[in-house]
Amino acid sequence: MSEDLKQFSILRSEALKRIDSSKVFLVGSGKGGVGKSIVSSLVALELASRGTKVGLLDADVHGSSVPTILGVNKVISVGRMGFHPIEFESVKIMSLGLITEDEVVPLRGERKSGVIAWLLSMTNWGDLDYLVVDLPPGTGDEVLSTLRLTDGLVRRSLAVSTPSAVAIRVARKYVSLMREEKVDVIGVINMAYSLDGTSSLFGEAEDLGVSKVFRLPIDPGVEEFIRGVRSWRDLSSDMLKGVREIVDELISI
Amino acid sequence: MSLHEWAVADAIVSSLVNFCSSRGASRILKVEIVYGEAMEYNLEVLRDAVEYLSKGTPLEGAEIVFKEEKSIFRCNACGAKWDIAEAERLINRALKVEEEGEGFESPLHFIPELASSLMRCPKCGSPDVEMVEGDSVRVSKVVMG
Numbered sequence: 001m002s003e004d005l006k007q008f009s010i011l012r013s014e015a016l017k018r019i020d021s022s023k024v025f026l027v028g029s030g031k032g033g034v035g036k037s038i039v040s041s042l043v044a045l046e047l048a049s050r051g052t053k054v055g056l057l058d059a060d061v062h063g064s065s066v067p068t069i070l071g072v073n074k075v076i077s078v079g080r081m082g083f084h085p086i087e088f089e090s091v092k093i094m095s096l097g098l099i100t101e102d103e104v105v106p107l108r109g110e111r112k113s114g115v116i117a118w119l120l121s122m123t124n125w126g127d128l129d130y131l132v133v134d135l136p137p138g139t140g141d142e143v144l145s146t147l148r149l150t151d152g153l154v155r156r157s158l159a160v161s162t163p164s165a166v167a168i169r170v171a172r173k174y175v176s177l178m179r180e181e182k183v184d185v186i187g188v189i190n191m192a193y194s195l196d197g198t199s200s201l202f203g204e205a206e207d208l209g210v211s212k213v214f215r216l217p218i219d220p221g222v223e224e225f226i227r228g229v230r231s232w233r234d235l236s237s238d239m240l241k242g243v244r245e246i247v248d249e250l251i252s253i
Numbered sequence: 254m255s256l257h258e259w260a261v262a263d264a265i266v267s268s269l270v271n272f273c274s275s276r277g278a279s280r281i282l283k284v285e286i287v288y289g290e291a292m293e294y295n296l297e298v299l300r301d302a303v304e305y306l307s308k309g310t311p312l313e314g315a316e317i318v319f320k321e322e323k324s325i326f327r328c329n330a331c332g333a334k335w336d337i338a339e340a341e342r343l344i345n346r347a348l349k350v351e352e353e354g355e356g357f358e359s360p361l362h363f364i365p366e367l368a369s370s371l372m373r374c375p376k377c378g379s380p381d382v383e384m385v386e387g388d389s390v391r392v393s394k395v396v397m398g
Contacts, residue, residue: 005268005391006389006391007391010265010390075351076350077351078257081260082260099364099367100367104380105367105369107383111383122260122363
């Protein structure tokens with residue numbers, strides 16, 4: 001019999017081989033701008049600070065933010081086993097943004113799937129305990145491709161939203177997709193309350209449709225962290241406590 | 254020595270071994286591997302790597318044919334098409350990936366989907382361009398025993 005193998009299948013085999021020992025945490029949302037990349041980065045940093053081996057894949061092809069958040073701008077290099085991820089506080093980072101920097105990346109659906117497949121399968125992750133994937137908002141190509149590329153691995157997802165009814169309602173669609181894909185989802189309501197406890201920016205969050213929800217505060221220190229003038233370890237105690245609780249829950253599987 | 258070809262060869266061999274196993278076949282008799290010219294693979298290195306990594310797998314001893322496909326680029330705005338020579342002339346972005354011992358290489362060597370980040374249409378200047386042929390690596394034929 002004669003058959004064929006498309007590029008995506010070839011890269012999927014390699015991706016699964018390279019991260020087969022890793023648990024995968026998919027960080028998604030409905031809307032953009034809700035703090036997904038911040039949550040991904042802080043979760044990865046917290047995991048690494050506990051002595052685990054962590055990879056962080058930025059799967060947001062058009063809106064890559066992880067390099068900016070972590071302040072990494074090194075040139076990606078390649079060896080015999082593929083791309084060398086950039087390390088930041090022991091987190092191994094791979095992002096298209098490290099290659100394209102500020103250039104616009106106009107890509108249609110299938111091409112985006114190809115980019116994610118190359119990034120995941122050709123990165124020399126080494127042995128990972130956890131791979132955190134920062135997904136773009138919504139339920140499009142990059143999200144579906146990441147699901148296919150990690151099929152069969154132990155996976156959980158974080159659905160990130162602000163308390164805004166608009167963000168919550170769209171985030172529910174992401175939650176539904178993950179459920180249909182048999183991926184357990186926990187919720188994160190970012191920017192849920194002010195640090196002095198006096199106000200909530202949007203009022204109480206509506207039901208995200210998940211059993212466990214964690215709340216993170218509006219912490220001005222986050223922007224200082226992004227601008228490189230504050231360490232993530234010096235964020236507010238509320239923020240750090242929230243991130244620790246999220247990680248405790250994630251690794252309980 | 255081109256290094257990236259080893260990682261690509263590893264992916265090809267892994268996928269073929271999985272494919273063979275999923276079909277319940279014991280060995281592969283022949284494969285045809287097709288890749289786009291824009292990926293600029295060093296064929297000698299790719300062939301050696303695939304053969305080396307096949308040892309001890311159902312792919313060992315198979316006839317392995319490599320075919321390089323012409324890469325064609327297209328503008329989705331005006332329909333213009335151009336070839337790799339024109340594409341190389343058009344590349345006006347400094348996107349670079351460093352291959353150890355090889356210096357800097359075009360990202361098309363590693364992620365061919367990035368054509369649109371590297372060039373604009375030579376006819377109308379649109380950024381909505383893509384590689385429409387010779388844009389991937391695939392196995393076009395697998396014959397199992």
